[in-house]
Amino acid sequence: MPPTTAVILRDLHRLRRHAKNLKDEIDRLPKMLQAQQGKVKRQEDALKQTQEKITKLKLAAKDKEGRLKQTHDNLAKYQKQLDTVANKKEMDALQVELAHGKESNRKLEEEIFAAMEETEQLTAKLPELNQAVAQAKSELANFDQIQQEKRAALTGELNKAEAELKEVETGLPEDLKAMYMRLVSQRGEDAMSEVNGRTCVACYTEITAQMYNNLLMGSYVPCRNCGRVLYLPE
Ligand SMILES: [Zn+2]
Numbered sequence: 001m002p003p004t005t006a007v008i009l010r011d012l013h014r015l016r017r018h019a020k021n022l023k024d025e026i027d028r029l030p031k032m033l034q035a036q037q038g039k040v041k042r043q044e045d046a047l048k049q050t051q052e053k054i055t056k057l058k059l060a061a062k063d064k065e066g067r068l069k070q071t072h073d074n075l076a077k078y079q080k081q082l083d084t085v086a087n088k089k090e091m092d093a094l095q096v097e098l099a100h101g102k103e104s105n106r107k108l109e110e111e112i113f114a115a116m117e118e119t120e121q122l123t124a125k126l127p128e129l130n131q132a133v134a135q136a137k138s139e140l141a142n143f144d145q146i147q148q149e150k151r152a153a154l155t156g157e158l159n160k161a162e163a164e165l166k167e168v169e170t171g172l173p174e175d176l177k178a179m180y181m182r183l184v185s186q187r188g189e190d191a192m193s194e195v196n197g198r199t200c201v202a203c204y205t206e207i208t209a210q211m212y213n214n215l216l217m218g219s220y221v222p223c224r225n226c227g228r229v230l231y232l233p234e
Pocket of ligand 1: 201224
């Protein structure tokens, strides 16, 4: 005995939902890979920022060392001039310059020391940051591998479901098949709905006794409210 229309529609609905779930799962794969790639990017950025900061600190320290040498030279010059000053006014002016130069020196030395200290601290972090990049890259490679296997498995399952779907569709009565094809082309797996008792489970609209009888006879019966092809449960 060939399967009844209800059995066929039930099967088709199950297969279409299954295929839809598989497609959705396949569609989600690139996004998951992107998230994983984002992790690598974040670690690489953290490393790069630290490296750039170290470079800037070194440049700033070098610049300040140059200025420090200049103030040292100036101080030596003023010191020498102290021996040859002609009057108190010149002496006072030189003392001011000397005090000013010493203060500049002290500040520059402090700044250079702070920059060196920060450079050292940041440099100490580099191995850990490099390690984090390597770790994220390795995780990405691993993830990519697993995902490729998953994609292959899902695609295989999808192909199987679609082949089975085509096979089952050939069993539909010709008149019903045309309506079914038109509906699924528009609404996909959402083109069908089971009847629970006397109610369309998709939109909770009741069906008439006449519709129920038609379902029993295996006719094409659309829900009066939502238009889905109805079928009886097991
Ligand atoms: Zn309905």
